[in-house]
Amino acid sequence: MQVFKFGGASVKDAAAIKNLSLIVQNYQKEELLIVVSAMGKTTNALEKLTAAYINKTDEVHAVFTGIKTFHHQIMAELFAPSNPVFDEVENTFVEIDWLIEEEPHDDPHFIYDQIVSIGELVSSRIVTAYLNQTGVKSRWLDARGLIQTDNTYREGLVDWELTRKNISETVPQLLQNEVLVTQGFLGGTSENYTTTLGREGSDYTAAIFASCLNAPSVTIWKDVAGVFNADPKRFENVLKFEQLPYSEAVEMSYYGASIIHPKTIQPLQNAGIPLFVKPFLTPKESGTVINAEEFLVKVPVIIVKTNQVLVSVSSKDHAFITENHLSEIFKTLAGFHFKVNLMQNSALSFTFCVDFEAARFKQLQQKLKQDFKFRYNLEVELLTVRHYETPLLQELSAGKTILLEQLSRNTAQLVIKV
Template sequence: MQVFKFGGASVKDATAIKNIGTILQSYTSKPLLIVVSAMGKTTNALEKLAESYFNQRNDVHEIFEEVKNYHFEIIHQLFDQQHSVYDEVSNTFVEIDWIIEDEPVDEYDFIYDQIVSIGELVSSKIIGQYLNHIGLTTKWLDARSYIQTDNVYREAHINWDKTSELIQKDIPKILANGFAVTQGFIGNTSENFTTTLGREGSDYTAAIFASCLNAESVTVWKDVSGILNADPKLFDDCIKFDELSYEEAIEMTYYGATVIHPKTIKPLQNKHIPLYVKPFLAPHESGTVIREATIAISTPIIIVKNSQVLITLHTKDLAFVTENQVSDIFKAFADAYIKVNTLQISALTFSASFDFDENKFDRFKTLLSADLDLRYNTDLKLITIRHPNNEAIKKHVSGEIYLEERNRNTAHFVIKV
């Protein structure tokens, strides 16, 4: 069996959904599980809604109406007015109505997951109904019935034993009778609350299902021709890779290559499942395959990550930064759920850069030892060059460099925007 994942751009409007139907008509001979993201920029809109609701702003209902109208316009272009999908989607949106009719009492991350997860639920219901409408027998599955997590909201961790048990129990029998469509990005706690797996986590969901089902392959359908050596939105002379190793893909995604979610590769590598990245507008093109292989890369890979913060910690009495202090610093990172992108340690200072999240950063500052002074800069960007050469560095790195770090295969530059 195979697992397909369709992201927000591939389900952004009625034309895109019809294109999915055309693609899937060529794959009816094998069991197929389809994972879908929220439509277009819905996640962004629902994040804005969650923030406005939490802060009790006046635009909550206006934002919500825009989200609903966007989806119902797509439905109107795909179905007649009597189709049951109208009621299904309306009833799903009611879950947000129940939340926003009262003042917030829960923590923001919990509220975020309960609101933002609705995007995937609505998207999958529309797509599942459309596939049935065009004659592709499809069963809608609630991913929360299978993906079991802890209660770390917005960054939930998978309970692999329970998740694998639930997936293996039901889904193979379902796939024997047709397609199944489910949601990316979301899971469920033991208390039956919705969690999310991290921003852009639908790729990871596809990998979880594939790993538990011992799938033949995973295909992620994108709006690019495959995996490129740079973001085509930022650079004109991008080169497509026909194949990459799991190791290379992990390194690229860790430092911010957005074509694949960083957690996607490991579950596939564990089971030797290849990952294909293919263009949804040209489905017969080969795209890129990520697999277990030794593949020599000579082309520099350029990765740009914005919204970085660079901190520098130093002792107050000019004493050396000790191993115990470094241990305490990393514990503060872990307790604040911060992933470090770069770091340097000198005799007197500890410097690190990471993605700026105001809530996480505030928590990190409260966890630091009183023996350390903190300085920091925001509004920075991280440029990572895999397999660097002098020409690539000269071409892509300019401006004031706040931190530079190099090893055999990678160069990092934290730069003022």
Template structure:
């Protein structure tokens, strides 16, 4: 039993869908393969734009949705020249549900509406891919992930009911996979009331890991547009290296600190079952990529993770007393209240400093609450670099012409919050 996951970049156009089919055909697998697919290209972004327009009452709601429809039907037109193919009606019927929703006034909670609208991207992409795979001679069945991944009602960040999810997958999905290849969606699940939920932005990797774990798969392969896990993002570094092997532990560390190639929640479900994760390139599917396993493979080279648009706040007791456990508990509860996810932190005797992704509204509300009991200083427009397996040379490399505002070191990891020396403070 294997699980493959293809992201939006791999199916961004008709050629991408054909390439996906070629990968499946070349592997000549008739059954015991589950394919998890994301929304096509940047469709999720477009559907988020649609959701925002609907919630705020903008006039271009129907035009945005029409653009989404036309994008998909243009791909269908290239893949299926015969307009009598059932995929045309199948996709059109999927869109009708959103048409109905858009005709009503938005009287439900915003996060609930988000999940009902944005999830359509995965539904439609998988219907197109499944239809094309069948067209090429593969024996494929489309299955709805919402019938298997059961969650609570925490819309946009739904928590998985693991016991019920595993029961349903073992009972209902295993028999399907014994007969054919199955295609399903990433990112989505459903509540006990059968309302659609999503598992958090870019959560399709996590979906694939859930399926792999519950199926006791022999492996999970994530297909990307890069040759594997690199030691840095090519956007920030001219010279990057592929990491051939990673331990689960190092993969979790890199994902936690912001490496975008793997969703942070992906590793734990497969680590629990000792399922290997292979990161491969859909552009060169015969290349080696990166193997992530339980073996204790130290990274051969330092890894760099950059995050921009960071805010840094420093918190001081107003009476100049020490920062103690009671203060930290209070501070963390306020971060949780405002849904601010910390990227690094450092405490001293009389202060506590924290960096996080800068959201102006969240920052303003957080400072307002903190200022009731603490003195607060803050900076914005900062960068955070995390170096896994650092040395002084690697630190010097990333801090050229930078002012360092915060530096945190552990045995294997160094985090630096900094800004350009040319930036006016």
């Protein structure tokens, strides 16, 4: 069997969905489970809708109308008006209609998951309908009833025992007769509420299904030819890896390489399942395979994380930063679901770099300012270079304002003012 994951770029419009169908038609003789992301920039639009709803601004209905119009235009290019998919998608959007007519829930993370999850639910409906229309017998599968998580909204923690039981008892017999199309990024709680697995978590979904099904491989279809040592959209003369060990892929994803979600590798590595990253526009190309074969990566790997904020906290009475202070800081960061991308401590302060998100950052600032002095720099980037060489670091940082530099044996990180 095969597990395929198609990201937002590979289902961004009608032409992309037609291309997806052509790829799938080449694998009709195999059992196939497909995981899809929301279409194009839909997740961003749904996040904007969530913020408008929580803040009770006037643009709620305009933003939502734009999201619905975008999807209806794609469906109009793919289907006759009588196709049942129009009603299926409209019924899915009704869930938001009902929600935004009510007062916002006390937990903004809960609201986020209930609204933003609609993107994957709609895209998977459209993809399923189009595959059936093109002769690929397909079934829509609700991931929320299979991937069980706790109530940590926006970062649902998977109950692996229950999830494995759900998938292994349900999916194999369905795969015998139809291609299954399900949603990336989504899980469900024991109370039947929707959770999400973390931003860009569709890769992780594919890994979960593959692990539970003992699949021979997972293929992630991207708009690039494979995994490169740097983003080809930002750097020249980049090198494509034909193969990477799990360990290097974990490091790259941890430091922010956008090609793979950070949680994806572990379940595949534990099960010994190789991961292929292939280009959806040229599917016959080899792409990159990530597997258990260990070898030393000899070229520098450059990773840039944008939209960062650099924070320094210190005690109000000029006391040393102790383990008790650090424990309190990390507890607060975890409570607001911040992942620390870099950290450094001195006698009197603790400095860290995290992704900037205005609403959550304001909450973090308010909480930490109760007990600490709180300073920060916005509009910074985090540059990470694996297997660095000094001349390369000098070239990458030339003429730039470096706010913080940290070097280890194998990894260099620079916080750069944009």
